[in-house]
Amino acid sequence: MKRFLLALLMSTFAGCAIAADCSGTIATGGTAQNAITAPVGYGRINGFTVCNVDAAAGSGEPLWINPNGTATAGIGSIPLSAPTTTTFAATNNCYTTNDTFTSQNGLSVLAATSTHKFTCWRW
Numbered sequence: 001m002k003r004f005l006l007a008l009l010m011s012t013f014a015g016c017a018i019a020a021d022c023s024g025t026i027a028t029g030g031t032a033q034n035a036i037t038a039p040v041g042y043g044r045i046n047g048f049t050v051c052n053v054d055a056a057a058g059s060g061e062p063l064w065i066n067p068n069g070t071a072t073a074g075i076g077s078i079p080l081s082a083p084t085t086t087t088f089a090a091t092n093n094c095y096t097t098n099d100t101f102t103s104q105n106g107l108s109v110l111a112a113t114s115t116h117k118f119t120c121w122r123w
Contacts (some may be wrong), residue, residue, distance in 0.1 A: 022122050025116060027114065030110075032110040034107065045103045048107060052093045053083060053093070054116050068103075070108050
């Protein structure tokens with residue numbers, strides 16, 4: 001009976017990914033850093049959500065992200081606008097991957113100001 005329950009439990013959760021917090025701050029303004037490091041071996045990232053939650057840094061500067069390489073403040077990266085100070089509302093301050101996303105790359109983030117805060121969850 002124990003083997004059956006263990007097999008059932010393992011088959012039920014075999015394909016599930018556990019969410020992990022990857023939030024942080026920019027260490028050095030103007031220098032890209034990894035919010036999510038690239039998986040090792042056969043590992044993969046099944047998805048992520050990243051949000052620009054810093055309304056104060058750089059007078060509301062964007063957070064640039066790149067899931068396929070090093071983030072830059074321009075072509076090839078995605079800008080996430082700064083939220084408002086009191087409600088954290090913005091039209092484009094979060095990015096969430098779609099249901100079919102999978103990657104063996106990390107997530108690079110960039111902001112102009114050091115200590116710029118971002119919220120990030122990966123699964």
